[in-house]
Amino acid sequence: MGKMRPIKVLVAKPGLDGHDRGAKVVAMGLRDEGMEVIYTGLRQTPEKIVQAALQEDVDVIGLSCLSGAHNRLFPEIVRQLRENGKEDTLVIAGGHIPDKDISFLQDHGVRAVFGHGIPVKSIAEFIRQNVAAD
Amino acid sequence: MSDTEKIKEKRKLWQEKVMDPALKRFKLDKSPTEFYTPAEIEGFDFLSKVGFPGAYPYTAGVYPTLPYAVVATKGSLPSARGLVRAARYSGYGTPEDTRDYYKMMQVRGLRGGPNLAMDLPTQCGYDSDNSVARGEVGKVGVCVDTLRDFEVIYESYTGDLDLDKIASNFTINAPANIIIAFYAALGEKRGIPLEKLRTTPQNDILKEFVARGTYIFPPRPSMRMFRDSLVFIAKYMPNVNITSIGGYHIREAGATRNQDLAFSMAIGSAYLEEGVRAGLDIDSFAPRFTFNAFGGSMELFKEVAFQRAARRMWARIMKERFGARDPRSMLIRQPLGAHIGCSSTTAQRPLNNLTRAVMGAIASALSGSPPMAFPPYDEPLGLGWSLEASQLAEDAGRILQYEARLTEVIDPLAGSYYIEFLTDQIEEEAWKELTKIEDMGGAVAAIESGYMQREVSRSAYERQRRIEKGEELLVGVNCFTDESELEVVTSRVVPHPYDEEKREQAEELQIASLTRLKRSRDNRYVGELLRGLKAAAEKEDENLIPRFIECAKAYVTEQEMCDVLREVFGEYHETAMF
Numbered sequence: 159m160g161k162m163r164p165i166k167v168l169v170a171k172p173g174l175d176g177h178d179r180g181a182k183v184v185a186m187g188l189r190d191e192g193m194e195v196i197y198t199g200l201r202q203t204p205e206k207i208v209q210a211a212l213q214e215d216v217d218v219i220g221l222s223c224l225s226g227a228h229n230r231l232f233p234e235i236v237r238q239l240r241e242n243g244k245e246d247t248l249v250i251a252g253g254h255i256p257d258k259d260i261s262f263l264q265d266h267g268v269r270a271v272f273g274h275g276i277p278v279k280s281i282a283e284f285i286r287q288n289v290a291a292d
Numbered sequence: 293m294s295d296t297e298k299i300k301e302k303r304k305l306w307q308e309k310v311m312d313p314a315l316k317r318f319k320l321d322k323s324p325t326e327f328y329t330p331a332e333i334e335g336f337d338f339l340s341k342v343g344f345p346g347a348y349p350y351t352a353g354v355y356p357t358l359p360y361a362v363v364a365t366k367g368s369l370p371s372a373r374g375l376v377r378a379a380r381y382s383g384y385g386t387p388e389d390t391r392d393y394y395k396m397m398q399v400r401g402l403r404g405g406p407n408l409a410m411d412l413p414t415q416c417g418y419d420s421d422n423s424v425a426r427g428e429v430g431k432v433g434v435c436v437d438t439l440r441d442f443e444v445i446y447e448s449y450t451g452d453l454d455l456d457k458i459a460s461n462f463t464i465n466a467p468a469n470i471i472i473a474f475y476a477a478l479g480e481k482r483g484i485p486l487e488k489l490r491t492t493p494q495n496d497i498l499k500e501f502v503a504r505g506t507y508i509f510p511p512r513p514s515m516r517m518f519r520d521s522l523v524f525i526a527k528y529m530p531n532v533n534i535t536s537i538g539g540y541h542i543r544e545a546g547a548t549r550n551q552d553l554a555f556s557m558a559i560g561s562a563y564l565e566e567g568v569r570a571g572l573d574i575d576s577f578a579p580r581f582t583f584n585a586f587g588g589s590m591e592l593f594k595e596v597a598f599q600r601a602a603r604r605m606w607a608r609i610m611k612e613r614f615g616a617r618d619p620r621s622m623l624i625r626q627p628l629g630a631h632i633g634c635s636s637t638t639a640q641r642p643l644n645n646l647t648r649a650v651m652g653a654i655a656s657a658l659s660g661s662p663p664m665a666f667p668p669y670d671e672p673l674g675l676g677w678s679l680e681a682s683q684l685a686e687d688a689g690r691i692l693q694y695e696a697r698l699t700e701v702i703d704p705l706a707g708s709y710y711i712e713f714l715t716d717q718i719e720e721e722a723w724k725e726l727t728k729i730e731d732m733g734g735a736v737a738a739i740e741s742g743y744m745q746r747e748v749s750r751s752a753y754e755r756q757r758r759i760e761k762g763e764e765l766l767v768g769v770n771c772f773t774d775e776s777e778l779e780v781v782t783s784r785v786v787p788h789p790y791d792e793e794k795r796e797q798a799e800e801l802q803i804a805s806l807t808r809l810k811r812s813r814d815n816r817y818v819g820e821l822l823r824g825l826k827a828a829a830e831k832e833d834e835n836l837i838p839r840f841i842e843c844a845k846a847y848v849t850e851q852e853m854c855d856v857l858r859e860v861f862g863e864y865h866e867t868a869m870f
Contacts, residue, residue, distance in 0.1 A: 173427060174415075174418070174425070174506075175428075175505070176500070176505015176506050178749075179544075179546050182749045182752065183546075183752055183753050187753070199869070200505050203423070203424060225428055226431035226432060226675050227428045231426075254672075256673060257673075273639055274638060274639035275638055275640055275769040277760045278756065
């Protein structure tokens with residue numbers, strides 16, 4: 159048995175939203191928490207995000223959206239992941255997500271939504287506790 | 293012994309005889325407070341450092357008086373301010389939805405033109421029927437694909453609210469010239485000539501690469517587009533502002549105060565250079581440069597000093613570097629002054645955001661701008677603000693102006709040892725950073741190399757670390773959160789003027805109307821115009837705006853025009869982060 163490989167996280171910006179401060183801060187924070195992080199940059203379609211997740215064989219996908227497109231794009235990403243046999247991937251989200259949308263997203267495969275003011279440490283803890291065991 | 297030396301000596305004695313015993317008594321290693329004296333601003337010369345409001349170097353304010361500062365009127369209530377201020381940023385759904393929104397707001401008393409929010413596909417040069425637009429159509433603003441959409445929106449602005457009687461604000465950057473063309477074409481259809489149109493397009497593409505992300509083309513072709521807008525507006529549209537430069541967005545993306553000021557000055561300088569390079573006299577276009585805002589923070593005194601430093605710095609750049617002679621070329625004209633950024637608000641105990649916004653409004657009033665308590669307290673709770681939150685924000689500004697009378701004295705903190713010290717310090721540091729950027733080749737080079745972007749995300753991350761370590765405190769977020777604290781709940785009962793259902797249906801409806809429109813227009817002519825546009829785009833010196841206007845009149849879509857430009861200019865690809 160070898161050494162545990164670090165948790166691999168894809169931080170992605172689906173849709174056209176250009177506010178990337180949060181996504182970048184989370185990406186850098188999770189990296190400092192010892193995870194391997196890939197940040198996709200802006201303007202990612204669901205297809206591109208899933209493709210990157212498959213290619214990089216990530217454990218976690220963190221989706222960030224502040225434009226109100228989350229209810230449309232996040233479930234689409236989860237759907238495509240499942241189509242590709244990746245139902246184990248932990249999908250979490252953040253951005254500008256009103257409370258009233260959280261249960262809808264959870265019903266569609268987003269395990270947790272990390273809103274304003276949540277420290278990166280909490281996100282890292284959640285990931286460690288919930289990432290699928292190898 | 294000079295006065296300064298006397299004061300310094302006294303300070304030493306005071307430290308020994310008064311402060312140190314107090315620190316001992318309070319068991320403190322060092323004092324958590326500071327105190328400023330004239331010694332901290334040795335050599336301060338009022339006339340050269342501050343001067344009078346409305347006169348170089350404009351430290352105290354850009355205007356000698358503020359028409360809106362009227363506090364008490366005999367017998368009648370205060371009426372609309374003298375200076376035109378943009379209405380609330382608004383727009384959603386389909387053009388029909390936005391037209392109906394404005395009609396409704398006009399019934400409720402809205403005067404003046406729209407401050408139009410457009411959706412992300414529009415801002416990024418995509419039509420509503422493009423697959424990348426899915427989920428985004430009509431969300432953060434109204435969808436605008438063709439001239440037809442402007443025609444529909446502006447059905448709410450006719451008669452004595454026609455285009456020659458109102459001013460429109462367009463938050464549009466990469467495709468700004470196309471939106472200007474839509475407006476020009478609309479005016480033409482209504483018999484209103486270019487010179488009568490009044491609008492401010494945001495048209496600040498460089499900050500998009502650094503902070504906001506609605507870019508299309510790479511920086512250099514984007515600057516060619518900027519040049520086109522500058523020259524066309526300077527020549528044909530005397531009532532149009534060329535740009536609304538936003539340090540605000542850069543600050544909101546995480547920049548420090550210093551980066552905000554230096555990057556804004558660098559970006560403004562780069563835009564001015566375009567006009568100079570095009571052979572125009574600086575005073576023929578610089579008066580039409582405006583600033584959106586610089587954003588702010590909760591640190592009241594530093595934000596007051598920042599505004600003063602910004603005015604002085606821009607005035608110096610205009611006079612010394614660009615040789616401006618017209619005083620109007622040297623002014624920082626902005627609709628909002630200091631105010632806290634939306635990033636200073638918290639989702640936890642959101643009513644506290646009103647308190648926070650009031651800090652920003654006070655900073656604004658003390659530094660020469662109207663006291664606007666922005667943003668409304670429910671900013672972090674979702675897209676758009678409730679009418680209740682907007683009412684409270686409006687009332688807060690009124691209370692500061694009419695009850696606290698904060699606008700009666702211009703630059704009341706002038707001469708404060710602390711404020712003058714801060715103003716000097718902020719300006720000095722910004723000059724250092726600006727010089728660094730100019731040595732790199734200016735703002736465009738600093739963006740192409742990724743320097744500005746890296747600096748901003750580094751600052752954002754450093755701040756997050758400070759917050760998570762408890763070195764920076766946010767009430768209700770990382771402190772004062774135990775069970776003894778109440779989570780005060782707010783109620784927002786008045787229905788929002790935006791119809792949620794309509795917003796959800798907008799994408800489908802707009803795709804249908806766009807499909808109908810494409811079938812009904814002269815597509816052969818459209819093809820011809822697009823070929824002509826491509827050939828023109830390939831010529832660096834040709835101004836594309838007249839072509840955009842012709843395309844607009846033929847109902848060419850925004851994306852069709854942008855796709856031609858994408859072919860010629862290429863598309864911007866973000867610099868990698870790690």
